[in-house]
Amino acid sequence: MRKVTTVAGSGAGAGVSGAALLKDLKKQVTALEDDLRERSGSVEEFRTRLEAEYARAREGKRTAATYGAWRDERVTQAAAAWVLGCVFVRFCEDNRLIEWPFLAGPGERLRDAEERHEAFFxxxxxxxxxxxxxxxxxxxxxxNETAAGLFDRGHNPLWGLTPSYEAATELLSFWRRRGADGEILYDFTNPEWDTRFLGDLYQDLSEHARKTYALLQTPEFVEEFILDLTLEPAIEEFGLAPEGGLRTIDPACGSGHFLLGIFGRLVEKWRAAEPGTDEWALVRRALESVHGCDKNPFAASIARFRLLVAAMKEAGAGRLAEAPVFPINVAVGDSLLHGRGAAG
Structure with a gap:
């Protein structure tokens, strides 16, 4: 029997626990934070750009923190983004959402990834x-054009601070670690494409981020109770069509539990209302009614990824390359500062 730690969900064939993965990934984030903090001062390109950005933030009264505290926040976001970027790739590799494995994979997929790696060099x-x-x-x-938003070079923090060769090598090696039986330690294969484990990563991946943003994911029963009291009456009043007025927003969406709950309910209601309509059309309509915002960039990134996977699952798409563009409306921002009538 294979002794593989699967991480995405629970139940037969869907994994058992992400606790071991979370513990190991926290170590990876900490190591990357140390590396990126050092490079933020030793690499002239990074040092000059960060100092200029900090000066603009102070001048614009967007921060009252010292440079060291402000920089450490940037370092944490970049470190978490590099680790989460790898998690997104690993999930897509193991569930065949992309054609080729790059980092690792169970069975022959790990060998394929290593051979492609060698050919690249x-x-x-x-x-x-x-x-x-x-x-x-x-x-x-x-x-996929929607997936491109996950690694937008203008907004994803991972492009702003890049790790050293040594730190990148350690991160890559982490994903290829094998157990005593020779099998890869972490297998993301999940027939249900369950991404709830990402909520655990969101909450506990970085101790600094958890304290800064008071990260805490909403229990599922609370999410369902609130949607019963809010979404259901809204549908009765406005109908299902987004152009008719049904628009929802979670202004502090975190890892996206409420967004996925809203999306799932809307898809089911559209199917019941129009059983003969193309699945892609129903998925698109449901997504057009779902909006989210979060101050934490890696929380918003997780929410986007989870909505993308949920949309593909509902539409029955096997690979990202086969899927059309999805309207995923999740923004990074402070909902207490921005909005209609806000200054600046």
Missing amino acids: REKPHLNNRDWLEEAFQHLADS
């Missing part, structure tokens, strides 16, 4: 393992 010997991780991110982004 034969063609481009001047690059390093950081470039290979970026190649994996880019492959996922290129597979």
